[in-house]
Amino acid sequence: MAEVKNMFEYNEESIRSLDWKEHIRLRPGMYIGKLGDGSAPDDGIYVLIKEVIDNCIDEYTMGHGKQVELTIEGKTVSVRDYGRGIPLGKVVDVVSKINTGAKYDSKAFQKSVGLNGVGTKAVNALSQYFKVTAFRDGKQKTAEFEKGELVNEHKEVKTSEANGTLVEFIPDDTVFRNFHYIHEYLDNQLWNYCYLNAGLVMNFNGKKYVSRNGLLDLLIRKTNADELRYPIIHLKGEDIEVALSHNNDYGEDIFSFVNGQYTTQGGTHQQAFREAYVKVVRDFFKKDYEASDIRTSIVAAVSVRVQEPVFESQTKTKLGSQTVYEGGPSMKNFVLDFLAKELDNFLHRNPAVADALKKRIEQNERERKELAGIKKLANERAKKANLHNKKLRDCRVHLNDEPPAKNKEEFEALKKNSTIFITEGDSASGSITKSRNVDSQAVFSLRGKPLNSFGLTKKVVYENEEFNLLQHALNIEDGLEGLRYNQVIIATDADVDGMHIRLLLMTFFLQFFPDLVKHEHVYILETPLFRVRNKQETIYCYDETEKKEAVKKLGGKPEITRFKGLGEISPEEFGKFIGQDMRKQLISINNEVAIHDVLDFYMGKNTPERQDKIIENLRTDLDLIAAE
Structure with a gap:
């Protein structure tokens, strides 16, 4: 009898060494x-583009090349900068040898966003086709790869092209399944580059991006002038820039950046700003205001330049650096010293702004004291409910969890995927609960239609048990710092009632926690409307067009099932729609429109204007038949 090998045995044969591209392709989450x-704007295909552009930005910050060109045709991405160009003898090594690059030498790249030499290697390994061309001093060299494997290294030739680097790639569709680019997400990404690098010109498929006033331009674009309590304060210093104001929203809305990188999860620089801002304001007014009263309704952007930044993961969404440079001041003291001088001077020179700021703080103070009594009772009730909270089926890993010492990268990937589904009714929540990933997906079940909170004060968040429990599940009572889930996904039926519940939930978030939406955490789950199948194949379709294509593909007379609600989809099927290929629609805000005006139009009292819009957009049965 042949010896049966123990597949769980741990010995010398268990140890395996992977080369750089195998490791990246096996564990892409660690890198992108x-x-x-x-x-979603943080999906891997956008990170690939960012990794390439980051290198162009590093060239610009070192004083080389004032223009970057991005072109996307179908699924092919092309990025061209006009920096110094990769040294021709190292073109292959720079994009295919791990831990190879110029950024280990702080003289060449003093304040680069990337220092570990991984970025373009990850793009190369995760692309079905990757081509890099360096132009340098009248010569050029090109190398071509497929999934990280070098397939063609061209000889050096003469060229009339300006110095710089051209990277072209097609993401591997076996890794990024059914991917597509949403240009609006890239639009935001490119604007951020320009705001952080005033004077840099970026071109994307013929559209020009340029900012002359840095973070001031960013806040102008991110806010509505009618909602600001005073003109935006804009302060610039060596290696630091700050812009801030207050509006009428609840919570804090802070955009933070390090060396041109948008740190969506903040970090030491953002925390330093929050603490320093409170201290400077207290010192200026010579009054010990509550920190929450000072920061509530703030909208701000802070950017710092740091030598050899330390991020908490390869995707660089949270800064961990404690100092600005080796042997230099702590991040906390660096930001405090800057604000203590510049913000204090500004407030002394602009008494009208100082007075408006004081009034906003004192308004927050009054509202907080009015809420104190009911908030205490509501929180006590929520604590008791959390012990036996049947509404929440929680997951194991959360966005605000501290990573363990071991498997840190995998844990960070789970944190980034942490999700809470907000569902209607027991049947839908039951299907999701049975089919979800218990490591990173939680479920919160609504009893029915939530309250229309438009026009109500924050008092309703504590008086309404369902809103209060949802607030505690998300852990956003005191802002986004403790947010437990990276993705808040509203999962309702695609019927009239389901649409209404979506609107009511969006009203709740926009009214009381708008920064949750502004920082792109809220989505609508898309689930299939049809199942088309024969004995050999099953195809799920999300609209009429996909249904027609499925019927045509299967031929004959396939069985067609119309899903009326989420509860009709079995847990086994549901698992296919909330996994790696989950379709979801990001809820984003048009900053040119005031949130209050939008909510007033859709969720306020019925008006002739709203009636006219409904009538103009009515579709009759004849319209629907004609559309088919």
């Missing part, structure tokens, strides 16, 4: 975060 299909 979640994969996705392009439906």
Whole structure:
């Protein structure tokens, strides 16, 4: 009898060494975060573009090349900068040898966003086709790769092209399944580059991006002038820039950046700003205001330049550096010293702004004291409910969890994928609960239609048990710092009632926690409307067009099932729609429109204007038949 090998045995044969591209392709989440299909702004295909552009930005910050060109045709991405160009003898090594690059030498790249020599290697390994061309001093060299494997290294030739680097790649569709680019996400990404590098010109498929006033331009674009309590304060110093104001929203809305990198999860620089701002304001007014009263309704952007920054993961969404440079001041003291001088001077020179700021703080103070009594009772009730909270089926890993010493990268990937589904009714929540990933996906079940909170004060968040429990599940009572889930996904039926519940939940978030939406955490889950199948194949379709294509593909007379609600989809099927290929729609805000005006139009009293819009957009049965 042949000896049966123990597959769980741990010995010398268990140890395996992977080369750089195998490791990246086996564990892509360690290098680019979640994969996705392009439906979310932090999906991997956008991270690939960012990794390439980051190198162009590093050239610009070192004083080389004032223009970057991005072109996307179908699934092919092209990025061209006009910096110094990769040294021709190292073109292959720079994009295919791990821990190879110029950024280990702080003289060449003093304040680069990337220092570990991984970025373009990850792009190369995760692309079905990757081509790099360096132009340098009248010569050029090109190398071509497929999934990280060198397939063609061209000889050096003469060229009339200006110095710089051209990278072209097609993401591997076996890694990024059914991916597509949403240009609006890239639009935001490119604007951020320009705001952080005033004077840099970026071109994307013929559209020009340039900022002359840095973070001031960013806040102008991110806010509505009618909602600001005073003109934006804009302060610039060596290696630091700050812009801030207050509006009428609840919570804090802070955009933080390090060396041109948008740190969506903040970090030491953002925390330093929050603490320093409170201290400077207290010192200026010579009054010990509550920190929450000072920061509530603040909208701000802070950017710092740091030598050899330390991020908490390869995707660089949270800064861990404690100092600005080796042997230099702590991040806390650096930011405090800057604000203590510049913000204090500004407030002394602009008494009208100082007075408006004081009034906003004192308004927050009054509102907080009015809420104190009911807030205490509501929180006590929520604590008791949390012990036996049947509404929440929690997951194991949360966005605000501290990573363990071991498997830190995998843990960070789970944190980035942490999700809470907000569902209607027991049947839908039951299907999701049975099919979810218990490590990173939680479920919160609504009893029915939530309250229309438009026009109500924050008092309703504590008086309404369902809103209060949802607030505690998300852990956003005191802002986004403690947010437990990276993705808040509203999962309702695609019927009239389901749409209404979506609107009511969006009203709640926009009214009381708008920064949750502004920082792109809220989504609508898309689930299939049809199942088309024969004995050999089953195809799930999300609209009429996909249904027609499925019927045509299967031929004959396939069985067609119309899903009326989420509860009709079995847990086994549901698992296919909330996994790696989950389709979801990001809820984003048009900053040119005031949130209050939008909510007033859709969720306020019925008006002739709203009636006219409904009538103009009515579709009759004849319209629907004609559309088919």
